[in-house]
Amino acid sequence: MSIIIDEESCTGCASCMESCPYGAIELLNNKAKILPNCNLCGACVEACPIEVITLERGKFLAEKRDISQFRGVWVIAEHYKNKIHPVAFQLLGKGRELANLLKVNLTLVILGVNFDEKLEEFSQYGMDDILYVKSPILKDYYSDLYVKAITELVLDNKPEIILIGATPTGRDFAPRVAKRLNAGLTADCTGLEVNPETRNLLQTRPTFGGNIMATIRTPTSRPQMATVRPGIYKMPEKAKRNVNIKEFDYYFKEKDSVSKIVKIISKKKNTINLEDAKxxxxxxxxxxxxxxxxxxxxxxxxxxxxxxxxxxxxxxxxxxxxxxxxxxxxxxxxxxxxxxxxxxxxxxxxxxxxxxxxxxxxxxxxxxxxxxxxxxxxxxxxxxxxxxxxxxxxxxxxx
Missing domain, CATH: 3.40.50.1220 (TPP-binding domain)
Incomplete structure (x- = not known):
């Protein structure tokens, strides 16, 4: 996906600049130019009074119809204070099972900083690859920057399945990524299976007030995305594997985000700990x-x-x-x-x-x-x- 400006027709009115929440448009020689920190939100498309700006989706949609290009199972990790949320490791266990059935690689995706020394430790949870997006600003969670980085990774690598923890953070960025990719997303799954012949992810979740268990599939859309609540799957048995680590440097700055973290107030520790209870x-x-x-x-x-x-x-x-x-x-x-x-x-x-x-x-x-x-x-x-x-x-x- 990309923003396309018809430069010949652009009048340099700057309406798009004023509408952009990311400051990702500048005027050069009286013509609008899209900067690298564009988040593809589409605000400029609606703001242009002469309709010379378009959000181009056609190329990806054309590619998406050929779902044979999409291979691999991804688990996207989230973290707080440089500690990976346990649900990521729980999903790696299920992801390993799905990847084995599909005969593809299992990949852990981490966005943040200061994880270099921990990557080898993570390898014992069964993945084949780690995609490590290094960016100092992502030590904290910025929704729009997460969405931009994950969307670009998916477009470049084309995984067929993406698993995300159904935490407050996961529930925030997962639908945003799915919207950008025009992908199917099933939230709060309680069961995941795969059909090796069709390669469809069978996503089971309660519906109609919990009175029915529905199994959902998205046969014509890739990637297939699902969020899963912590505790649905157990931590996998530790098994050391040779892991291929790919690092990407993303030079995001605070001004690249529409939001600003002023202060983080940690929730008071709850003495009730059901998730870890034996x-x-x-x-x-x-x-x-x-x-x-x-x-x-x-x-x-x-x-x-x-x-x-x-x-x-x-x-x-x-x-x-x-x-x-x-x-x-x-x-x-x-x-x-x-x-x-x-x-x-x-x-x-x-x-x-x-x-x-x-x-x-x-x-x-x-x-x-x-x-x-x-x-x-x-x-x-x-x-x-x-x-x-x-x-x-x-x-x-x-x-």
Whole structure:
């Protein structure tokens, strides 16, 4: 994609200069010129009173129809304070699986600075290539600069699949990149598979309020883009590989961005850490009341576990929002998940289905939660949990 100016017809009125939020247009010999920091936003196209500026997409669209050009699986990493978000490594595990089925390379894309000494360490997560975009200003997240750099990388390299963490940052830049590329994007996926014959990415996510699981594909569009919430996939087994590292220097300056970071205020550390918990005790409507959650708290204490709940428990103010698990809450994958009084609605299941072991306690033998539980106890949780607590205490005292 590019901005095209019909120089012969340009009158030098400067309307485009005034409209450009990036200062990426100058007048030279009374003719408008596009500068390298152009972000392809298209503001100048709309501002031109004589319509001599166009946003040229035709070349890429023509190339895009021949999807055979697109090969490879990319994972785009994000970082904060020079630390890569764990979801990138989780996606590398799934990306490796997809890349193997498609017989293509897996690539990690990093935008930032001061990662030189860490690149070798990253190689143990299974990728074949690392694309490292070095730019001092990208030590912090600038949406427009991220979008510009990623778009250019995609146009130059043509990956067929791009995986991005469904974090606040990923949810910001992923749709912007997809729009620029006229690519398909599926947000908040809970499952990813690939058809090796058609090379279509099968992207599964809840829809219609979580009542339906839809599988989405974009057969005529490349790249195929998907965002995935942290915790959907586990960290991959570490396996050292020979990695090809390609570095690109992008000389962005602060003035190249329409935004300016004045101050970064870190969120106060939350003592609730569901994503990293090894054991979680979760309650649903069947717990009965806020007061009844005390017994679940006692069970969590003997297990040294985190306490959590379904959406309804938060809506009823039985638990604080940071403890909600499910489609509109946290996604977790502990070693042990104890579901107490939880029916097993799909909205909750998508947030905990990757737990290693699931134990369900519910007095309704037909509750859907038993369909996915490894162990099920049918009965009143208020009678079962006190006995369970005492037995665990007894075992601990004998150790």
């Amino acid at each position: 054991i979680i005790v979760a309650g649903g409507r069947g717990v009965g009341s806020k007061e009844n959650f005390k017994i679940l708290g006692d069970l969590a204490n003997v297990f040294d576990a985190e306490l959590a709940g379904s959406r309804i428990t938060v809506q009823l103010n039985w638990l604080e929002p940071d403890r909600q698990i499910g489609q509109t809450g946290k996604t977790v994958s502990p070693k042990l998940y104890i579901a107490c009084g939880i029916s097993g609605a799909i909205q909750h299941i998508v947030g905990m289905e990757n737990s290693d072991t699931i134990v369900a306690i519910n007095k309704d033998p037909n509750s859907p939660i038993f369909n996915m539980a490894h162990y099920g106890i049918v009965g009143d949780l208020h009678e079962i949990i006190p006995v369970l607590i005492e037995e665990i205490k007894k075992i601990k005292s004998e150790e």
